[in-house]
Amino acid sequence: MNRAALFDVDGTLADTNHLHVTAWWEALRQAGHRVPMHAIHRSIGLPGEDLLDHLLGEDRDHSDDDRMSASHDTLYATYFDRLPAFDSAARLLRTLSKAGWKVLLVTSAKDRELKALRKAIDADDAITDTATSDDVEQGKPAPDPVRHALELAQVPPGRAVFVGDSVWDMKAAERAGVTVVGLLCGGIPRGDLEEAGAVAVYRDPADLLAGLGASPFSRVPA
Known part of the structure; x- marks a missing residue:
């Protein structure tokens, strides 16, 4: 599956x-x-x-x-020509893709902005699809964008993991029935992310990549 x-x-x-x-x-x-x-x-x-x-x-x-x-x-x-990706963001996406995960972006960014962000991240070869708030009736914290991403991936909630940095991310994913991982690099405190639904919290993409083998991703069987 x-x-x-x-x-x-x-x-x-x-x-x-x-x-x-x-x-x-x-x-x-x-x-x-x-x-x-x-x-x-x-x-x-x-x-x-x-x-x-x-x-x-x-x-x-x-x-x-x-x-x-x-x-x-x-x-x-x-800022479009100099948007900074976090260290190891591309490596994280590629590692998951090579392990057989469908990698999807779930974002409120609009077309031009999303294009600039994808260029900054530089991992298009690992990205399966993108779900934006323009695709659904309600954006985060409503579950609609996450549910739309699941439909695009043809994956049930129990076989998905969502990674985000905001309380709105946590709430949207939890309401969609998806396991939620929080990152601190967006500036929101750990306690706020956990209270909103995060089952695990990491510093940034590099920290998640380093701990991937013991993360919630490891609990979804291939």
Whole structure:
């Protein structure tokens, strides 16, 4: 039977969370909103519209949402040619692929952004498919993106492992019935990831790769 290794991208495979924080902070500032950077950091991983609702409240004037999202996208795009992948991110994906896992990305990133991220990670030969928030009705923390990835891989939840760095990742995967692994490299504390559903937590892709033989991946039989 197939096995699926599902990966978030921002903050998990690529060291981009704080770039997003800066871009959102400036986009919000330009629209007249003073939002602390730590609050924005905690919201990274949500789709843009949900992120704005989380930060500014749902009961508000939404007329500036498209402009703020466009400002974020424009500001973030200035980093596209130098987005940094985490050490061993590509090796981790290739190791799993060579072991027979279907490797899928589960992300809120849009097309141009995802293209730049995949170029930074440089492991397209190991990636089977990609599920984005644009493919489903609701993004993380709803389980829809994870369930869509499972459908693409044709794998039941019990034969999949999800790796992410945010509380939203943990909740989405747990709600989809998938085993969840958390990484600390996105900046979210271990306790928060565990409380949201992580059964194991590692520092970063290199740490997970080094401990792969004893990780939740080892508990899914080939």
